[in-house]
Amino acid sequence: MAQKLNKKPVTGMKDILPEEMAIRDYVCGIIKSTYAEFGFTQIETPCVESLENLNCKAGGDNEKLIFKIMKRGEKLKIGEAREENDLADGGLRYDLTVPLVRYYSAHAAELPSPFKALQMGNVWRADRPQRGRYRQFMQCDIDILGDASNLAEIELILATTTTLGRIGFKNFEIRINDRRILKGMAASCGFPEDKYDEIFIILDKMDKIGKDGVRAELAEAGYETDKVDRYISLFEEMEQAADPVAYCLERLGDHIDTEVAEGFKEIISSVEATKGDHFKLVFDPTLVRGMSYYTGTIFEIAMPEFGGSCGGGGRYDRMVGMFTGQEVPACGFSIGFERIVLLLLESGFKAPGTENKTAYLLEKGLSSDKMGEALKAAEAERAGGRQVLVVRMNKNRKFQKEQLTAQGYTEFKEYFKEALK
Amino acid sequence: MAQKLNKKPVTGMKDILPEEMAIRDYVCGIIKSTYAEFGFTQIETPCVESLENLNCKAGGDNEKLIFKIMKRGEKLKIGEAREENDLADGGLRYDLTVPLVRYYSAHAAELPSPFKALQMGNVWRADRPQRGRYRQFMQCDIDILGDASNLAEIELILATTTTLGRIGFKNFEIRINDRRILKGMAASCGFPEDKYDEIFIILDKMDKIGKDGVRAELAEAGYETDKVDRYISLFEEMEQAADPVAYCLERLGDHIDTEVAEGFKEIISSVEATKGDHFKLVFDPTLVRGMSYYTGTIFEIAMPEFGGSCGGGGRYDRMVGMFTGQEVPACGFSIGFERIVLLLLESGFKAPGTENKTAYLLEKGLSSDKMGEALKAAEAERAGGRQVLVVRMNKNRKFQKEQLTAQGYTEFKEYFKEALK
DSSP states (O other): OOSOOOOSOSTTOOOBOHHHHHHHHHHHHHHHHHHHHTTOEEOBOOSEEEHHHHTSSTTGGGGGGOOEEEOOGGGOOTTTOOSHHHHEEEEEOSOSHHHHHHHHHHHGGGSOSSEEEEEEEEEEOOOOOBTTBOSEEEEEEEEEESOOSTHHHHHHHHHHHHHHHHHTOOSEEEEEEEHHHHHHHHHHTTOOGGGHHHHHHHHTTHHHHHHHHHHHHHHHTTOOHHHHHHHHHHHHHHHHOSSHHHHHHHHHGGGSOHHHHHHHHHHHHHHHHHOOTTEEEEEOTTOOOSOTTOOSEEEEEEETTTTEEEEEEEEOTTSHHHHHSSOOOEEEEEEOHHHHHHHHHHTTOOOTTSSSEEEEEEOTTOOHHHHHHHHHHHHHHHHTTOOEEEEEOOSSHHHHHHHHHHTTEEEEEEEOOOOOO | OOSOOOOSOSTTOOOBOHHHHHHHHHHHHHHHHHHHHTTOEEOBOOSEEEHHHHTSSTTGGGGGGOOEEEOOGGGOOTTTOOSHHHHEEEEEOSOSHHHHHHHHHHHGGGSOSSEEEEEEEEEEOOOOOBTTBOSEEEEEEEEEESOOSTHHHHHHHHHHHHHHHHHTOOSEEEEEEEHHHHHHHHHHTTOOGGGHHHHHHHHTTHHHHHHHHHHHHHHHTTOOHHHHHHHHHHHHHHHHOSSHHHHHHHHHGGGSOHHHHHHHHHHHHHHHHHOOTTEEEEEOTTOOOSOTTOOSEEEEEEETTTTEEEEEEEEOTTSHHHHHSSOOOEEEEEEOHHHHHHHHHHTTOOOTTSSSEEEEEEOTTOOHHHHHHHHHHHHHHHHTTOOEEEEEOOSSHHHHHHHHHHTTEEEEEEEOOOOOO
């Protein structure tokens, strides 16, 4: 073959080297076993979904980033094509939520109710390539379908925080809010309902631009000063309240349903009563979460080591209805798998099983008997669970052992051929 | 949303239900831990590869089955496009071998030598949909790069057969041959070298059409009767020989390199000396293996339960050279992951951890204290590794418990709200 092939992975995607892979596998193991203890069962959907489903509006801006798959055979009519969707019939999934909802819609009769699903899988987004962000990355979601009660939220938060604790994270925060609290607050200040989304997009910037910034942007967007002032002071009052949740819910009065308010308080008190001290649960009335499909509680993981969100989720009671016409309550929590792996990798963490291994060095020209002896000894050690590498001995044995030591091999056995008689 | 979305997965791909997923995960676990004991390290490459690499001829017929990914943004020029490759720049990988070789070419300096890689990942082929064959399926490959010696073959066979044994398979066969034996046999009968591939394609049908069928097809293809007769009788002689390997290698004489012959015998004697009795190692001079990239030893798993091949592999010493211009010896073994899962699923196998679980049923309206008590009890059981499902109690509690029993829940704890005073 005259022309050399391309050694690099495609733009924006990456090869995973053994050291990172061992960490990924270790984290996957903890995630799977912990979520299994909480009654979640793992499922999988194809990486390819129909373009129609991917463009269902639940994907938000991700719908602009789809890797589209070309039609094949007779269906591909290049001459007649006028736009992209004439040429493509599928796409790589950009998240695990749309596929989950399709899956549940198709298989609900075969699944328990409530259904607690764990999904770990790659998703693809044709984002502009940038440092630390890749076009293929792993998502890790748990979802509970068919449970309208706040037990879903409680279990999702406990399962997620237990998992993060077992991976080794301390001192993180779970921020919690409810879309209905957000709406109640906007309503109580007199903002019109059709402007809520616009207002929340501005409010979402609070952590970056502060209260004054939000006030300025709301004014700039044309909202009356008295409403904006009332809105901002509501957040100030809550900051100063001894019990912000109780204060907020009382202050909202008729602008929030009593059952919603009680349910929200119960989530907080139940998690507080059960949780370990490796994280704080914090009511954050400025938490918005971007996706338009959320209908109730929303939450986010704030990780000081990362300086930002490391996962999140919430309740989305209306998405199953898009597939079946019949609504099913649903709630999910996604942890930032790639960020967790990056944090561990940068901290110098070594996954268990990558150290303290044994290497057998076999000189070339070993007799059949000696070869068999070495292989049998390796077999016996492996049967006891030990990692044993069997390799040919190099001429420079010292250098070979130095290299193996760097790879985590600490014990060596050497098999030399018999001296000529 | 007026129009309902499509509930089915895309054509030819499948959703994986919890029962199958548990088996897949169980098999993956055994594969990973066993191959780790043999010194294999896991790696991963992106699911998308450049079309140029996918069309490098090493993919054989699979190159006709690529799911192509459309160019994006300004690069997509629909009006100017004349053929498929004007519109697409990437494709979903159809195997794990081409990506592995690209990966090794890119990262050899950062990897140990020899490099023992384990890959488990999905591949995609736009095959005509048919029962039991899907367009997305998992492949599971181990490969050793940078080891020219037959220790690579020995370790690959021992690792694969140990893994299959631990999954629970008994009485299977590993069939082994060598492309250089195949060539030597053809040469010793006087067939011209440029016809070997055609002859091997006919020979490959031996298990289906028998010796008479092969004889007839070779005659039909125009080969001289005396050569064909000599070829067929060679196979007959080997069948009757006490030691077919020794007979074959001796019979080939100058048509096979002494070192190759000795190396082949050593693979067989070493595996025989080490292996358990759960499988047979069988020299099969009619074994061809389709892929043109094989250069030496080839092997295949024959599983009686499946009535066919359940994986295979061989030596391919010239593929790395396609990327780097410099050849690196390579040898790999792939196990038929999907077939193994199917066999376990059909046998009624239940994955560990899917039975003997505990469910807590919480009546609606439980006080905060009782709720906290239940959650704390669940937390304690989970910390001990037990699977505990916490769910709302349904009105029809008996039916709920029946359903949970069917899902593997054998213990129940019920939390009722306090009676009104």
